[in-house]
Amino acid sequence: MKILLTGANGMLGSAIAEQLAKTSHSLLATGKGELRHNQLIFNEKSNYASMDITDEIASKHLIDAFNPDAIIHSAAMTQVDDCELNKERCYSINTQSTIELIHSAKEVNAAFHFISTDFVFSGDDGPYVETDQTAPVNYYGKTKELAEQYLIQSGLDWSIIRTVLLYGKTDHIKRSNFIYWVRDNLVERKPIKVVNDQIRTPTYIPDLAKGIIEVVERQAKGIYHISGDEIMTPYQMAIEVARYLELDEQLITPVDATTFSQPGMRPQRTGFKIKKALDELGYTPTAFKSALAEIFS
Ligand SMILES: NC(=O)c1ccc[n+]([C@@H]2O[C@H](COP(=O)([O-])OP(=O)(O)OC[C@H]3O[C@@H](n4cnc5c(N)ncnc54)[C@H](OP(=O)(O)O)[C@@H]3O)[C@@H](O)[C@H]2O)c1
Secondary structure, eight states: OEEEEEOTTSHHHHHHHHHHTTSSSEEEEEESSSOOOTTOOOOTTEEEEEOOTTOHHHHHHHHHHHOOSEEEEOOOOOOHHHHHHOHHHHHIIIIIHHHHHHHHHHHHTOEEEEEEEGGGSOSSSOSBOTTSOOOOSSHHHHHHHHHHHHHHTSOSOEEEEEEOOEESOOTTSSOOOHHHHHHHHHHTTOOEEEEOSOBBOOEEHHHHHHHHHHHHHTTOOEEEEOOOSOOBOHHHHHHHHHHHHTOOGGGEEEEOGGGSOOSSOOOSBOOBOOHHHHHHHOOOOOOHHHHHHHHTO
């Protein structure tokens, strides 16, 4: 299969590219600017190209030339507060560019796999199943919801893979994640305040990458919720990190989200029920403690 990936410099995109480069698929991994990490092993079947998804014409040319069977669209403006403060840019990257990529996919008849988020939900009543009603509480979630809605009525073969709070071994890329933030602060003996009134089902990045590749290979269609299966608050995650690394958990104070004033509101109770992914994709999430062992091994 010929697969074009967007966002290959990102936390998730780099993991997808890394796994796909080890398969027999032909991969064109794309990202904004140069390839920024050296973990990717490219070979005669996988390549990297610079593609800014807001450049409609250049993106269309690249897609036409590669003529993929499937597009995995992982690129996005992902920082919730930046989206709230720069709505025009957030809409341009997350909604408008996705619409344009869908048009390009249509021209080459490629299946379109869109990576979306738990932040399309209100957070009033999670964990959520695929058929639950979306109702985002921040602009980031709104732009992802609008892109989902456009894709659903596009007439293409499509999937929407929603996920939750990613963590994993990402030392080699620009953006770190929560696990490392906790470790680094505790190592420096800096006290941290961590939210304990939001629930999530944190997602181990290699599990998600594998789940996404399953969707693509099985040519599965529709919405899939792919995350971990343990309901945790960020505070509980931080405590697990401290215990695993034998750092001082007394430095971690549980707080309510109201402690922080952030431009973008966070949904309170999200997380997913993942029965559909377990049943249809053979998806098996790694337990949080086992994932920590892999990350810090
Ligand atoms: N992280 C989470 O907890 C989480 C939770 C739920 C859903 N998701 C979804 O998962 C997907 C991957 O997220 P992630 O955590 O891997 O985020 P990330 O590390 O921020 O990666 C997103 C990538 O998109 C790229 N990008 C931004 N604007 C672009 C443009 N105009 N053209 C081309 N590429 C562009 C970024 O490029 P630069 O690196 O050059 O800026 C970045 O590499 C996103 O669709 C996100 O909505 C993430």
